[in-house]
Structure formats: C-alpha cells, structure tokens
Amino acid sequence: MLMELSIRNFAIIEALSLSFEKGLTVLTGETGAGKSIIIDAIHLLVGGRGSAEFVRHGETKAEIEGLFQLEDETHPLFIKAAEFGIDASDGMVVLRREMSSSGKSVCRINGKLVTIAVLREIGRTLIDIHGQHEHQELMDERVHLLLLDQFGGEKITVALTEYGKLFKQYDSAMKQLKNLSQNEQQTVHRLDLIQFQHEEIQIAELELDEDEKLSEERKKINNFERIHEAFQTSYQALREEQRGLEWISVAMNNLEDAASIDDSVQHLSESVSNSYYVLEDAASSIRDQLDALEYDPERFDFIENRLNEINQLKRKYGKTIEEVVEYGAAIEEEIETLLNRETHIAKLESKIKSIKQDLIIEAKNVSELRQKFAKQLTKQIHQELKELYMEKTVFDVHFHQSAFTFDTFAGEGIHAGGLDELEFYISTNPGEPLKPLSKVASGGELSRIMLALKSIFSKHQGITSIIFDEVDTGVSGRVAQAIAERIYKVAVDSQVLCISHLPQVAAMADTHLFIAKSIRSGRTKTTVKPLGQGDKIKEIGRMISGVEITDLTKQHAKELLEQASQLKRGNKAGKRGIQQNS
Structure with missing residues (x-):
C-alpha cells in the first residue's frame, strides 16, 4: 500500500506531505482545489507521461516521492524488482521522480537511477488508476485474455505452464524448419558464406587470451631501451665498486663484530645480513635478465601482423577471441545441417508432428478451462451489475472463431498464450446486441460496469493501491449509494484512494481528506486536511x-x-x- 506521498512545486502545489492508511480514503473539495492534481502527481510517480508545464511557475523543478509497503511476499513487484536489479527485500519501495522546467525527468527506485520505462513497469504492480475516461486495462481488449487467466487462478496457470514448455519447443523447431526451407539459391549463398567464414577462423588457429599475451610482449619490445637501461643502472648501483652491496657488506661485517660482544645487537645484525643476501640474489637475477635481453625486430613484425589478423577476425565475428571461436563452432554445426539439409528437414518435420500432437492436447485443456472460468466470470459480473441496478445488462466473454479447429490445426495463429482470442462484450439495454466493452459509451453506465469488473479483478491482479478519479460522475440516488458500496467493497481487500463529488461515497470513507486552495502573497496554494x-x-x-x-x-x-x-x-x-x- 501507499504509505507516504510527498509533492513539491507541482502545478499549484507548493509543498505537500500526505500519509495514507488501509481501506478507503476519499478526497473531496471544491472544483479546482487540486484533487485531480494529486492524482496526476501519483500518475507521474508510477511512470506516466511528464511535461515541463507541471513544474510550478517560477521553480526549477518539481519533486514527487512515494513510499510503498508490501506485506505479501508473493507480490509481483518482487519479481520485477529482481529483474531490474532493485533491492526490495525489506518490502519497502520508494519511488522518486523529478521533472525540471526544461522537460528532463530523473527517476529513482530505492535510490537507484532507472529509466521511465522501468519506473512504469514497477509502477504497474503498485497502483492502478481509473478515471471517468481512462479505464486502462479493463477497457483494453488486448489484455482481456490475461484478465480471464488471472481470474482462473492456479488451475489455468498450471495448464499454461505445461502448454508454454511445449510451445517453446514447437516455436523453435518451426523457426529451424523455416530457415532450412528457404529457396535453394539462398541456401547455397548462405552455405558458401559460412564455409568461407569457418575456413578463415580455422586457418587462424586461435588460442584463448592469445591477443592479451601478444600485446604484453609487444609492449616489452616497444620499450626495450627503457627496460635495458633500467636493468643496467640497477645492476651497477648494486654491484659496482663503492656501490650498494659493497657498503651493505661493510655494515654487515661491523654489526656481526658488535653482535659478538653485545647480544642485543644480534637482531640488527641478522636483519642486515638477510637484506644483503636478498639483494645479492636480486643483483644476480638482474644480471641474468640483462644477459637475456635481445631486441628482435622480426618477432616484433610477427606480433604486429598476428594482432592485426586477430583484430580483423574480432571485428567480423565477435568482441573477443572466445566469441570468435564460439561463432566458428556454431557455423560448423550449421554447415553440417545445410550439407545434409533434406535429412534435417525430415527430422524436424517428424519432431514438429510429435510436438504438435501434445501441443493440441495442452491447448485443448487450456481452452476448456478458459471456457469454464468464462462462465463463472460472466455469472459473477451479472451479480455485481445487478447490485449496481443494471440487472438487465448482459455481459459475455466472446471467444473469436478461428479459421481452423484443433483437429485441422496446422500452426497458424498459435501464440504463447494458446489458440484463444477473446474480448469482453456487453449490452446495457434489452433488445440491443452485444458489443465490445471498449466501444460502450462513457458515463454513468460505464462507471458501474468498470466498478463491477474492478470488484472482481482487484482480488486477482495483486495491485497494492487502486485510485478512482471521479468514476462516479453522472450518477445519483440509489445508484450513487450502490457505487459507494461497491467502492468500499473493493477497499476491503485493497487500499483505495477515491476522488468523489458524491456524499454517499464520502460517507463510506475510512479516511476523509479535504482539499482546499488559498491565495497567499499573490500565489495559489493547495492544502490537505484530514477530517x-x-x-x-x-x-x-x-x-x-x-x-x-x-x-x-x-x-x-x-x-x-x-x-x-x-x-x-x-x-x-x-x-x-x-x-x-x-
């Protein structure tokens, strides 16, 4: 649920901090006081489209921040948060959005910078906003199939999971078959190309990390003079007459003499002696390195040519030698497939036939479950509409007729969700034909239809908070009372924020916030008062x-x-x- 909301320099809001509770919170006030502006701010907070015009006049940026608390460990937000690398393990989520007067937006989730697209993905799991003319998912026929599946719960989820496994196999096999079934000229061209590429990679005889080792060796050859001089100077400093080792030897002999007289000097004597022998070994190693140093221009030319060859292959086939080698292995397999094209086509066709038989069984199962739950949904919707004084309204889950049946299924039209395509249909007047829900006229009837659907689907969507922005417009009397009761019913299992002009809705509020505006120092300011x-x-x-x-x-x-x-x-x-x- 939405716990805290902070708004600064947004439209006519200078600074506003709100705390929200569970249940039904109703926002009322005179027209123009800023009720819808608060909802606009929440809409932007969850990824809505922003504009520089939202920034309060005279200010450089608007700031909106919201704190959400999740009590359900299975809430869909946790999956989304993990997908985008956002830590939400404590069940607390802070969304923040800043909009500058230049039109730029900065979005953060739990302190992490994110894009507006990510903010929108996360926001969808937290808040569902419904206005008189904006019914979002419930009015979008593209998601009606998803809504029915959510209504069906675990039974449909299990069936879809089994179907989905087979569909992935089927889809992959079909793509392979399509690639192999291209016209012969394309196949020959493709075979010639990848055979050339494979030969080029094989001739190179690449070794993993070879480029890194060669680059290191080239660096040494390029700096031969500097390395040679460094070794020579270091050796002279240690070994020549009146230099380092000779003077350390003097110190070592004197300390050994002192240690034979005074035991307390023994540890100093040993320390200097150890240092002398370590430096002596180091000097010997420096001399060996110096003797081994040799400038080899031919080796340098070989390295340059080899690195150039490797870089050309990386530009063509991968960013690293490992990727080039992996590409070579992949096209080697493709070459074998294309050379034995007819055999592979026959194998794929047999595989597809076998998968298709199982896929049909699973698709039938999913469709039968959907038909079953569609009837249950229709029954519940009719009951909800009856309680909203729309008892003559007819609702139906309309399954579109496909151009094929399961028995003649050849793969056309299949998708990850099965073979079904459906849409919610409704008729609000006796004698009138059923029409798509998305084409029903707006107004009081649409408000009640939406509430009926929301009363049912709110339990299945996992949304933390639901916002109704004047969805009760155009109704009065007993219908207004029925709407008030429906909104409260939704709020029993979800947090609901509702802007309303109906006294019946306000009376049902668990928390009542009064929105007012005043003029101070020539500027309009919005205030909120709990009643x-x-x-x-x-x-x-x-x-x-x-x-x-x-x-x-x-x-x-x-x-x-x-x-x-x-x-x-x-x-x-x-x-x-x-x-x-x-």
Missing part, C-alpha cells in the same frame, strides 16, 4: 446542498454516516463469519 467526525458532517452537508448548510442538511449528512457505519459493521461481521466457517 474528524464534526468536519465530515459539514463537508458531506456541503456536498449535499452546496454552499448553504442547514440543520436539515446536517441531519441528512449524519444519517448517511450512520448508514455507512452500519453497512461497514455488517460487512465486517459477515467476513468474520465466512473466515470462521472456512
């Missing part, structure tokens, strides 16, 4: 009647709050009863 019971009555009264709040309005507000309390108590009691029975 206690007395202030809740006043605010709900304002939402009911407008500017003037009468005693009757206050009484109505109190009744709404009491009714909401009774519904909550009943809901909690019912939930406890279910848990005890289970």
Whole structure:
C-alpha cells in the first residue's frame, strides 16, 4: 500500500506531505482545489507521461516521492524488482521522480537511477488508476485474455505452464524448419558464406587470451631501451665498486663484530645480513635478465601482423577471441545441417508432428478451462451489475472463431498464450446486441460496469493501491449509494484512494481528506486536511446542498454516516463469519 506521498512545486502545489492508511480514503473539495492534481502527481510517480508545464511557475523543478509497503511476499513487484536489479527485500519501495522546467525527468527506485520505462513497469504492480475516461486495462481488449487467466487462478496457470514448455519447443523447431526451407539459391549463398567464414577462423588457429599475451610482449619490445637501461643502472648501483652491496657488506661485517660482544645487537645484525643476501640474489637475477635481453625486430613484425589478423577476425565475428571461436563452432554445426539439409528437414518435420500432437492436447485443456472460468466470470459480473441496478445488462466473454479447429490445426495463429482470442462484450439495454466493452459509451453506465469488473479483478491482479478519479460522475440516488458500496467493497481487500463529488461515497470513507486552495502573497496554494467526525458532517452537508448548510442538511449528512457505519459493521461481521466457517 501507499504509505507516504510527498509533492513539491507541482502545478499549484507548493509543498505537500500526505500519509495514507488501509481501506478507503476519499478526497473531496471544491472544483479546482487540486484533487485531480494529486492524482496526476501519483500518475507521474508510477511512470506516466511528464511535461515541463507541471513544474510550478517560477521553480526549477518539481519533486514527487512515494513510499510503498508490501506485506505479501508473493507480490509481483518482487519479481520485477529482481529483474531490474532493485533491492526490495525489506518490502519497502520508494519511488522518486523529478521533472525540471526544461522537460528532463530523473527517476529513482530505492535510490537507484532507472529509466521511465522501468519506473512504469514497477509502477504497474503498485497502483492502478481509473478515471471517468481512462479505464486502462479493463477497457483494453488486448489484455482481456490475461484478465480471464488471472481470474482462473492456479488451475489455468498450471495448464499454461505445461502448454508454454511445449510451445517453446514447437516455436523453435518451426523457426529451424523455416530457415532450412528457404529457396535453394539462398541456401547455397548462405552455405558458401559460412564455409568461407569457418575456413578463415580455422586457418587462424586461435588460442584463448592469445591477443592479451601478444600485446604484453609487444609492449616489452616497444620499450626495450627503457627496460635495458633500467636493468643496467640497477645492476651497477648494486654491484659496482663503492656501490650498494659493497657498503651493505661493510655494515654487515661491523654489526656481526658488535653482535659478538653485545647480544642485543644480534637482531640488527641478522636483519642486515638477510637484506644483503636478498639483494645479492636480486643483483644476480638482474644480471641474468640483462644477459637475456635481445631486441628482435622480426618477432616484433610477427606480433604486429598476428594482432592485426586477430583484430580483423574480432571485428567480423565477435568482441573477443572466445566469441570468435564460439561463432566458428556454431557455423560448423550449421554447415553440417545445410550439407545434409533434406535429412534435417525430415527430422524436424517428424519432431514438429510429435510436438504438435501434445501441443493440441495442452491447448485443448487450456481452452476448456478458459471456457469454464468464462462462465463463472460472466455469472459473477451479472451479480455485481445487478447490485449496481443494471440487472438487465448482459455481459459475455466472446471467444473469436478461428479459421481452423484443433483437429485441422496446422500452426497458424498459435501464440504463447494458446489458440484463444477473446474480448469482453456487453449490452446495457434489452433488445440491443452485444458489443465490445471498449466501444460502450462513457458515463454513468460505464462507471458501474468498470466498478463491477474492478470488484472482481482487484482480488486477482495483486495491485497494492487502486485510485478512482471521479468514476462516479453522472450518477445519483440509489445508484450513487450502490457505487459507494461497491467502492468500499473493493477497499476491503485493497487500499483505495477515491476522488468523489458524491456524499454517499464520502460517507463510506475510512479516511476523509479535504482539499482546499488559498491565495497567499499573490500565489495559489493547495492544502490537505484530514477530517474528524464534526468536519465530515459539514463537508458531506456541503456536498449535499452546496454552499448553504442547514440543520436539515446536517441531519441528512449524519444519517448517511450512520448508514455507512452500519453497512461497514455488517460487512465486517459477515467476513468474520465466512473466515470462521472456512
């Protein structure tokens, strides 16, 4: 859940820090006070599209930061975080986004710099934002298949895993067959090319790390004079008359003499003696190295030519000698395959036929499970819509007809998710045909449809926080009360933030935040105030009647709050009863 939100210099917000709780948090206030600006800030925090226009006038940058806490160890964020190398092991995630007045964005997750794309990937696992005209995944037919699979839970997951293993084998074999089945002219050209490449690599007789060893040797030959001079000068400093070793020998002999008189000098004598013999050995080694030094111009030319040959091969076939050798081994296998093309095609066709038989069985299993869960989903959606006073609405999971059946399956149209293509269809009026959900008109009906879907899918998507931005627009009366109860129902299992103009929704809030704006020193400023019971009555009264709040309005507000309390108590009691029975 979203624990803390900090916003600085964003639109009309100068500085704002908010703490959020579990359950339903409702944000209310006059139009233009900044309610939607707060949601806009959250949207940007989870990877939404930014703009320099969001930066408060006169400031250089806007800053948004959010702290999320995850209690479920199986939350999908942990997989995503590991994928991008982000440490989230303690279950705490801090998202931060800065936008400069020049339009640049800087994004961080737990202190690590990330791209907006990564921020968006992580953000999708944390927050789901729904507005009156922005229903995201639920309105996108491309993800309806995924939503149905999520609804199906472990049974569909297990079936898809088995299917997926076979699909990878099938897909790989089909690609190999396609490559081998190219026209003969292309095959001959490819064979000529890789045979030439293989011969070039084989003739080179490359050795691992050969280039590094040759480069080191070339460096020594290039610096022959410097090395020779260094050895010669070092040897002279140690061995010539009146130089290092001779003077150390004098010191050694004198200390040995002193040690024969005074035992306390013994350790100094031994130390100097040891140093003398070590330096004597070093001087001998320097002399041997000096005698062995020889400038060989022919060896230098060989190294230059060999390194040039190796670098040419690396430019063609890999960044390192190891990669060049691996490429040579790969094309050697391809050469063998192309030379025996017909044999390999026959083997692949036999393999594909065998895989296809098992793939059909697994695909049938997945499709049958989807058909089963589609019926369950349809039943639950109808029940939700009935409680939202849309009992005449018809919902259906529409499976598109393919150009083939399982019995005649030849591989066309298959994908990693199986053979199914589906879309949610709906009809809101009796006698009207079912139409794709994405084409249903917006407004009060769409708000209720979305809430019905969200009430069911929120349990299966693992989203930490859900935001409803004025999804209750265009409804009133008993429908408004039904929507309030649906939003609260979603909030029982998820954290929900809701911007609303409906008093019924505000009355159901576990936490009620009042958004207001004021003008100070000629600048507009947004403030947020948590409301206690007395202030809740006043605010709900304002939402009911407008500017003037009468005693009757206050009484109505109190009744709404009491009714909401009774519904909550009943809901909690019912939930406890279910848990005890289970």
